[in-house]
Amino acid sequence: MSFSATKFGQPLPLNSTTTRSNEKPLSFDPFKTGTSFLGSTHKLRFNSLCKNAQLNPHRRSAVVAVSDVVKEKKLKSNANLLITKEEGLELYEDMILGRTFEDMCAQMYYRGKMFGFVHLYNGQEAVSTGFIKLLKQEDSVVSTYRDHVHALSKGVPARSVMSELFGKASGCCRGQGGSMHMFSKEHNVLGGFAFIGEGIPIATGAAFTSKYRREVLNEADCDHVTVAFFGDGTCNNGQFFECLNMAALWKLPIVFVVENNLWAIGMSHLRATSDPEIWKKGPAFGMPGVHVDGMDVLKVREVAKEAIGRARRGEGPTLVECETYRFRGHSLADPDELRDPAEKAHYAGRDPISALKKYIFENKLASEQELKTIEKKIEEIVEEAVEFADASPHPHRSQLLENVFADPKGFGIGPDGRYRCEDPKFTEGTAHV
Numbered sequence: 001m002s003f004s005a006t007k008f009g010q011p012l013p014l015n016s017t018t019t020r021s022n023e024k025p026l027s028f029d030p031f032k033t034g035t036s037f038l039g040s041t042h043k044l045r046f047n048s049l050c051k052n053a054q055l056n057p058h059r060r061s062a063v064v065a066v067s068d069v070v071k072e073k074k075l076k077s078n079a080n081l082l083i084t085k086e087e088g089l090e091l092y093e094d095m096i097l098g099r100t101f102e103d104m105c106a107q108m109y110y111r112g113k114m115f116g117f118v119h120l121y122n123g124q125e126a127v128s129t130g131f132i133k134l135l136k137q138e139d140s141v142v143s144t145y146r147d148h149v150h151a152l153s154k155g156v157p158a159r160s161v162m163s164e165l166f167g168k169a170s171g172c173c174r175g176q177g178g179s180m181h182m183f184s185k186e187h188n189v190l191g192g193f194a195f196i197g198e199g200i201p202i203a204t205g206a207a208f209t210s211k212y213r214r215e216v217l218n219e220a221d222c223d224h225v226t227v228a229f230f231g232d233g234t235c236n237n238g239q240f241f242e243c244l245n246m247a248a249l250w251k252l253p254i255v256f257v258v259e260n261n262l263w264a265i266g267m268s269h270l271r272a273t274s275d276p277e278i279w280k281k282g283p284a285f286g287m288p289g290v291h292v293d294g295m296d297v298l299k300v301r302e303v304a305k306e307a308i309g310r311a312r313r314g315e316g317p318t319l320v321e322c323e324t325y326r327f328r329g330h331s332l333a334d335p336d337e338l339r340d341p342a343e344k345a346h347y348a349g350r351d352p353i354s355a356l357k358k359y360i361f362e363n364k365l366a367s368e369q370e371l372k373t374i375e376k377k378i379e380e381i382v383e384e385a386v387e388f389a390d391a392s393p394h395p396h397r398s399q400l401l402e403n404v405f406a407d408p409k410g411f412g413i414g415p416d417g418r419y420r421c422e423d424p425k426f427t428e429g430t431a432h433v
């Protein structure tokens with residue numbers, strides 16, 4: 001086996017970033033099968049097997065759906081802007097929230113306010129915002145250990161997320177989850193998961209629940225969609241394939257969103273997988289596979305609209321590969337020395353927030369002052385979140401064994417009805433448990 005050092009060691013050329021105007025619609029060919037991984041981020045690429053739909057309509061009918069609808073929309077896009085002013089400001093605010101919140105996390109982590117590993121999302125905001133801002137409260141989101149921004153986009157208050165990161169009782173998991181386990185029943189954030197791929201079956205199960213409620217329990221208005229976010233490295237795990245199979249088999253209302261940031265800790269995606277184009281794996285299971293520039297929130301949003309719409313209409317799952325990049329190391333404990341500085345600089349130049357800002361100004365959707373006002377508001381929210389988290393109490397010791405055993409009385413609670421861990425002897429190692 002021979003590896004090409006140039007292929008893996010150097011960034012491939014990237015075309016323009018996200019320049020878009022009313023006069024220039026996105027050009028793309030739904031049957032195009034580009035092979036350069038990084039060279040075509042300005043285009044949406046669709047599976048060549050779409051062609052097979054005509055040959056084998058039973059097997060491939062679903063594959064055509066996303067590409068055709070998006071194609072039609074894109075070709076008409078010179079007539080309309082992709083977003084209204086209100087939408088533009090909402091997207092901008094959400095991305096600024098994600099970025100500002102996480103920059104603050106880095107500061108707090110290095111000041112010793114957070115424990116364990118903390119994985120930041122800087123650079124990937126267009127994916128979270130592009131998808132989650134289209135969801136309803138009842139829709140579910142499943143994330144990974146890189147989960148703070150997904151929770152924020154879904155509406156979990158910044159103070160609850162920050163408190164969770166501080167391990168405080170006021171956190172969204174009462175301080176028991178920490179950075180990698182954001183959860184909110186109210187917002188249908190079904191968890192960040194630390195084991196890679198672990199969230200995919202949870203998301204598949206959530207989507208199954210929606211379908212079961214609608215079709216078996218006859219809850220006609222249950223059209224809830226689940227969006228599962230996970231990374232490129234995770235797509236080499238078995239759970240990914242198993243769940244794609246089940247979701248396609250049962251036509252579940254789910255969108256599998258791969259946030260391909262090119263790296264799995266220090267392993268380059270291009271070295272780790274037999275075919276780096278992950279989106280192609282969707283059609284292998286009879287679902288559409290779409291590849292989109294994950295540094296462009298508007299393109300992500302267009303694809304997301306169609307994929308979420310398909311799921312909501314009962315037309316089944318979609319696999320979306322978002323090509324993105326993380327601006328920081330794998331976690332805050334990672335000195336980030338493995339990635340090529342030229343690659344990092346290249347992607348820094350494609351910052352999704354700057355790209356959206358540019359679009360907003362070019363299309364006169366908002367003034368600089370309006371965006372500054374949003375930035376100031378978010379700064380205040382994040383400052384307040386830190387103050388709140390800092391001032392919040394630590395969880396009581398009695399929480400220690402909660403949610404650890406199915407029957408907490410079996411281990412955690414003694415005959416007197418009190419948690420065994422409240423007995424001072426418990427920590428002395430002399431208690432009978």
Ligand SMILES: Cc1ncc(C[n+]2csc(CCOP(=O)(O)OP(=O)(O)O)c2C)c(N)n1
Nearest residue numbers: 146194195196231232233234261263264265
């Ligand atoms: C089942 C399992 N195996 C190994 C690990 C160790 N691990 C943590 S992160 C990671 C890489 C994941 O990369 P990717 O899916 O691309 O996500 P990213 O960190 O880039 O967002 C690995 C292998 C794990 N958490 N879980």
Ligand SMILES: [Mg+2]
Nearest residue numbers: 231232263264
């Ligand atoms: Mg990755």
